[in-house]
Amino acid sequence: xxxxxxxxxxxxxxxxxxxxxxxxxxxxxxxxxxxxxxxxxxxxxxxxxxxxxxxxxxxxxxxxxxxxxxxxxxxxxxxxxxxxxxxxxxxxxxxxxxxxxxxxxxxxxxxxxxxxxxxxxxxxxxxxxxxxxxxxxxxxxxxxxxxxxxxxxxxxxxxxxxxxxxxxxxxxxxxxxxxxxxxxxxxxxxxxxxxxxxxxxxxxxxxxxxxxxxxxxxxxxxxxxxxxxxxxxxxxxxxxxxxxxxxxxxxxxxxxxxxxxxxxxxxxxxxxxxxxxxxxxxxxxxxxxxxxxxxxxxxxxxxxxxxxxxxxxxxxxxxxxxxxxxxxxxxxxxxxxxxxxxxxxxxxxxxxxxxxxxxxxxxxxxxxxxxxxxxxxxxxxxxxxxxxxxxxxxxxx
Amino acid sequence: xxxxxxxxxxxxxxxxxxxxxxxxxxxxxxxxxxxxxxxxxxxxxxxxxxxxxxxxxxxxxxxxxxxxxxxxxxxxxxxxxxxxxxxxxxxxxxxxxxxxxxxxxxxxxxxxxxxxxxxxxxxxxxxxxxxxxxxxxxxxxxxxxxxxxxxxxxxxxxxxxxxxxxxxxxxxxxxxxxxxxxxxxxxxxxxxxxxxxxxxxxxxxxxxxxxxxxxxxxxxxxxxxxxxxxxxxxxxxxxxxxxxxxxxxxxxxxxxxxxxxxxxxx
Ligand SMILES: Nc1ncnc2c1ncn2[C@@H]1O[C@H](COP(=O)(O)OP(=O)(O)O)[C@@H](O)[C@H]1O
Ligand SMILES: [Mg+2]
Numbered sequence: 099x100x101x102x103x104x105x106x107x108x109x110x111x112x113x114x115x116x117x118x119x120x121x122x123x124x125x126x127x128x129x130x131x132x133x134x135x136x137x138x139x140x141x142x143x144x145x146x147x148x149x150x151x152x153x154x155x156x157x158x159x160x161x162x163x164x165x166x167x168x169x170x171x172x173x174x175x176x177x178x179x180x181x182x183x184x185x186x187x188x189x190x191x192x193x194x195x196x197x198x199x200x201x202x203x204x205x206x207x208x209x210x211x212x213x214x215x216x217x218x219x220x221x222x223x224x225x226x227x228x229x230x231x232x233x234x235x236x237x238x239x240x241x242x243x244x245x246x247x248x249x250x251x252x253x254x255x256x257x258x259x260x261x262x263x264x265x266x267x268x269x270x271x272x273x274x275x276x277x278x279x280x281x282x283x284x285x286x287x288x289x290x291x292x293x294x295x296x297x298x299x300x301x302x303x304x305x306x307x308x309x310x311x312x313x314x315x316x317x318x319x320x321x322x323x324x325x326x327x328x329x330x331x332x333x334x335x336x337x338x339x340x341x342x343x344x345x346x347x348x349x350x351x352x353x354x355x356x357x358x359x360x361x362x363x364x365x366x367x368x369x370x371x372x373x374x375x376x377x378x379x380x381x382x383x384x385x386x387x388x389x390x391x392x393x394x395x396x397x398x399x400x401x402x403x404x405x406x407x408x409x410x411x412x413x414x415x416x417x418x419x420x421x422x423x424x425x426x427x428x429x430x431x432x433x434x435x436x437x438x439x440x441x442x443x444x445x446x447x448x449x450x451x452x453x454x455x456x457x458x459x460x461x462x463x464x465x466x467x468x469x470x471x472x473x474x475x476x477x478x479x480x481x482x483x484x485x486x487x488x489x490x491x492x493x494x495x
Numbered sequence: 496x497x498x499x500x501x502x503x504x505x506x507x508x509x510x511x512x513x514x515x516x517x518x519x520x521x522x523x524x525x526x527x528x529x530x531x532x533x534x535x536x537x538x539x540x541x542x543x544x545x546x547x548x549x550x551x552x553x554x555x556x557x558x559x560x561x562x563x564x565x566x567x568x569x570x571x572x573x574x575x576x577x578x579x580x581x582x583x584x585x586x587x588x589x590x591x592x593x594x595x596x597x598x599x600x601x602x603x604x605x606x607x608x609x610x611x612x613x614x615x616x617x618x619x620x621x622x623x624x625x626x627x628x629x630x631x632x633x634x635x636x637x638x639x640x641x642x643x644x645x646x647x648x649x650x651x652x653x654x655x656x657x658x659x660x661x662x663x664x665x666x667x668x669x670x671x672x673x674x675x676x677x678x679x680x681x682x683x684x685x686x687x688x689x690x691x692x693x694x695x696x697x698x699x700x701x702x703x704x705x706x707x708x709x710x711x712x713x714x715x716x717x718x719x720x721x722x723x724x725x726x727x728x729x730x731x732x733x734x735x736x737x738x739x740x741x742x743x744x745x746x747x748x749x750x751x752x753x754x755x756x757x758x759x760x761x
Pocket of ligand 1: 490491494537538545546547565566567568569570571572573574
């Protein structure tokens with residue numbers, strides 16, 4: 099017979115109060131976890147995209163920066179073109195140390211390798227590339243040869259086959275990239291040579307050819323010289339090179355950042371409202387429940403429970419209920435978000451990376467802490483009040 | 496009250512409290528309960544004030560069985576609550592075995608209540624979510640470790656004393672009112688108290704059950720030598736005690752030993 103035992107028995111008895119605290123904790127912790135998960139995950143995914151880009155400036159055809167950003171962040175297929183002479187113009191700009199062109203291509207609908215309708219493909223120039231090549235050398239010990247590709251996490255070779263077949267062209271999957279939390283996980287990297295070869299062959303073999311306009315490129319990645327200011331170089335590119343828009347890498351994905359912070363503030367608002375309402379609700383329900391039981395609490399005081407013991411016993415109950423509710427709420431939120439992450443990515447319009455288990459655990463702890471602080475705040479006053487009542491008075495009536 | 500059973504804190508507070516009582520010229524050391532000029536007034540505004548207990552003094556020696564009678568509203572319950580420290584006196588002193596109650600902290604006072612006072616209430620007071628055995632053991636949840644025995648076997652022994660050992664696993668709502676009061680009596684004894692305060696323990700019971708409960712009190716009194724203060728609703732029960740105290744309008748209007756009248760009665 100301990101105080102804890104008494105508290106546990108009490109939990110099952112005060113069903114309404116117990117459910118109220120449990121569900122409020124569940125809601126608050128679940129929302130807190132969802133907010134953390136989505137905003138932190140989006141932040142991580144964004145940073146990864148900037149990181150992976152590996153360039154100081156990306157030069158795209160004028161006015162196409164938003165579509166290119168969404169292609170590079172979300173893997174949304176895009177077709178933008180500019181004359182390939184632009185690369186020479188960019189190289190001539192002061193402060194540019196390296197420049198390399200890329201082609202953005204879209205695969206046929208419903209390719210066998212992938213679950214997306216249209217697959218985004220990036221073709222790079224191994225001669226000048228400084229972003230993909232280093233990764234390949236480090237991880238594969240060399241660049242890609244003709245017919246070889248590197249795929250996003252979810253690109254796979256169909257069951258029972260050796261190659262990925264695209265436009266009736268056989269590709270060898272050399273490696274998979276780390277997850278990004280967007281459709282980039284379904285994209286592919288290949289050399290310009292492979293892309294052109296595939297395009298040429300597709301005219302004879304495929305139902306629908308892969309069209310790469312003659313003498314066109316999609317984007318130019320720029321590395322600035324040591325000590326040069328990327329912003330100044332970008333301004334210079336804007337002046338010297340016609341028909342292009344340079345984007346400095348820290349300013350990449352600006353529209354997504356705006357969207358993200360808007361989504362974040364509305365989630366924080368919803369969370370605060372839920373927290374506030376829960377606190378008021380719990381405080382009310384808890385006051386009512388303790389008021390109903392004041393005679394019993396008077397009896398416990400007579401049997402030797404000190405005021406502190408009464409407060410402790412009531413708080414222990416609230417803490418147990420909150421922990422149970424918060425953990426279940428957080429786990430449900432995590433499972434829900436995990437299951438519907440693709441839907442959420444397309445719905446909210448920005449990608450997010452699901453965190454590692456340890457990251458998830460720390461989010462869970464934060465959610466639990468918020469719920470615990472809230473509930474304790476709500477129940478401390480009623481608990482102290484009932485412990486301070488005159489036991490003799492409480493036992494009358 | 497055995498002073499070695501008290502906490503160090505309680506004991507030191509007792510030493511501090513003692514001279515105050517000596518100054519008041521009241522006997523204390525040989526008395527288990529010593530109430531000196533205690534007044535309890537309810538209500539804050541002068542015109543609506545009720546003096547529930549009015550300058551009452553009462554000294555009770557170890558082993559007495561005091562039966563308190565008086566009309567409804569005469570202050571009997573309030574007096575018991577003052578003795579147990581459940582309610583604060585407006586004036587006067589309450590001393591239990593030399594310890595001034597209101598010189599203690601809430602924790603010390605609760606501890607003293609837990610270890611030295613057993614309660615039997617007029618209303619149903621078992622915790623509904625606990626079974627009978629757990630209810631009997633309940634006071635140990637708040638201390639009572641001084642008793643130093645296995646609480647469960649003691650609780651079972653007490654249940655068999657009140658004739659309810661087979662109801663140990665039952666819940667209070669499954670018991671009759673009389674059975675519940677017997678469980679409450681068992682609960683009041685679990686920490687081997689020096690005092691039992693019983694407030695109209697049989698007022699809700701039929702005559703046969705009342706008789707059984709009173710016999711139990713008598714047996715407990717005889718076998719343990721515990722001091723009992725019992726408020727009763729009818730003066731017919733006075734003969735169960737060793738001393739009769741009568742109250743009216745918050746004052747004690749009669750206080751006399753009970754001759755061994757009851758045994759000659761039946
Ligand atoms: N908590 C309280 N608040 C106001 N008045 C009270 C309170 N407790 C007792 N009284 C009043 O004090 C008087 C004595 O009450 P009580 O001690 O319960 O008498 P008894 O037990 O003899 O019937 C009554 O007039 C009652 O109304
Ligand atoms: Mg009464």
